Amino acid sequence: MKTKEKLSMVLPAYNESGNIEMAARQLEALCCREELDYELIFVNDGSKDTTWEEICEVSKNNPHIKGICFSRNFGKEAAITAGLECASGDGVVVMDCDLQHPPDVIPSMIQLWRQGYEIIEGVKTNRGKESGWHRIAADGFYRILSQAMGMDMKNASDFKLLDRKVVDVIRSIPEKSRFFRELSTWVGFRSATVNFEVQERMNGSSKWSTGALIGYAIGNLAVCTCLPMQFATICGGLSLFAAMIVCIFMVVQMKQRMAVDYLEMILFCVLLIGGMILVGLGIVGYYIGKIYNEVRGRPSYIVSSKTK
Ligand code: UDP
Ligand code: MG
Numbered sequence: 001m002k003t004k005e006k007l008s009m010v011l012p013a014y015n016e017s018g019n020i021e022m023a024a025r026q027l028e029a030l031c032c033r034e035e036l037d038y039e040l041i042f043v044n045d046g047s048k049d050t051t052w053e054e055i056c057e058v059s060k061n062n063p064h065i066k067g068i069c070f071s072r073n074f075g076k077e078a079a080i081t082a083g084l085e086c087a088s089g090d091g092v093v094v095m096d097c098d099l100q101h102p103p104d105v106i107p108s109m110i111q112l113w114r115q116g117y118e119i120i121e122g123v124k125t126n127r128g129k130e131s132g133w134h135r136i137a138a139d140g141f142y143r144i145l146s147q148a149m150g151m152d153m154k155n156a157s158d159f160k161l162l163d164r165k166v167v168d169v170i171r172s173i174p175e176k177s178r179f180f181r182e183l184s185t186w187v188g189f190r191s192a193t194v195n196f197e198v199q200e201r202m203n204g205s206s207k208w209s210t211g212a213l214i215g216y217a218i219g220n221l222a223v224c225t226c227l228p229m230q231f232a233t234i235c236g237g238l239s240l241f242a243a244m245i246v247c248i249f250m251v252v253q254m255k256q257r258m259a260v261d262y263l264e265m266i267l268f269c270v271l272l273i274g275g276m277i278l279v280g281l282g283i284v285g286y287y288i289g290k291i292y293n294e295v296r297g298r299p300s301y302i303v304s305s306k307t308k
Pocket of ligand 1: 011012015016045074076079095098205206
């Protein structure tokens with residue numbers, strides 16, 4: 001490693017007026033204390049307030065601070081992607097610019113990075129202030145997501161330090177509908193975690209209404225898993241199973257020389273045809289899932305290191 005590593009910090013910002021200067025000041029002080037070369041990259045995600053003016057103000061005459069301004073609101077995932085594209089550091093920290101991701105945790109992340117860890121994930125020890133509905137919606141989302149990914153995502157966050165190696169791999173993946181939290185876990189690499197307490201927001205309010213969060217959750221679930229498409233297969237299987245039971249029932253009736261009720265026949269036909277259609281849909285869904293996996297272009301493997 002070089003004598004003085006460079007750390008880039010990517011901060012997505014949407015309507016964050018009042019927070020930019022404070023974030024810049026605190027992070028600059030931290031990088032000086034840690035004796036790091038650094039750059040702060042604020043990505044203005046189409047804010048409607050004075051966020052961009054504030055970014056221009058802090059970056060004026062300061063070569064360490066860069067600003068990127070989107071033409072409209074493209075969402076936090078796009079802002080993180082743009083920040084990673086622009087970052088030139090040996091390591092990149094992604095964090096919220098409302099300072100709910102506390103900068104005091106970054107030295108512990110840097111320490112682990114210097115020990116050779118390539119992904120240092122911030123893990124929430126609390127969830128901050130959330131309304132009842134918000135908490136129920138978030139709990140449901142994280143439960144399904146954890147199930148789909150086979151790991152506990154409940155306390156995962158976007159607060160992470162990524163080594164250059166990891167950033168390059170993430171940048172090389174052409175996928176456009178991204179879920180950073182999932183992608184940065186999916187790529188693997190040597191990872192460690194650091195616990196942090198979600199802080200109170202400095203200024204302004206959360207950008208997520210419960211409706212927006214549900215939309216974000218559904219979109220991200222679709223990015224992470226094709227399993228919902230197999231719901232049709234399960235329903236079709238159940239329908240065919242029910243058709244088989246009705247069929248056995250009818251055969252027994254015929255053997256006992258009893259008249260078969262025409263309603264039973266109709267039920268049998270409906271269950272059989274419905275089941276076949278649903279299983280057919282499930283098969284189509286399976287192939288769509290395969291096509292989706294090909295189209296998003298994730299590599300079949302990622303090499304972490306090689307011998308000479
Ligand atoms: N953010 C963004 N684009 C959006 C929504 C949010 O760049 O469309 C940024 C926001 O400025 C903040 C971070 O993403 O830096 C997290 O947003 P917020 O604080 O509203 O979420 P919460 O902390 O309530 O989950
Ligand atoms: Mg926040």
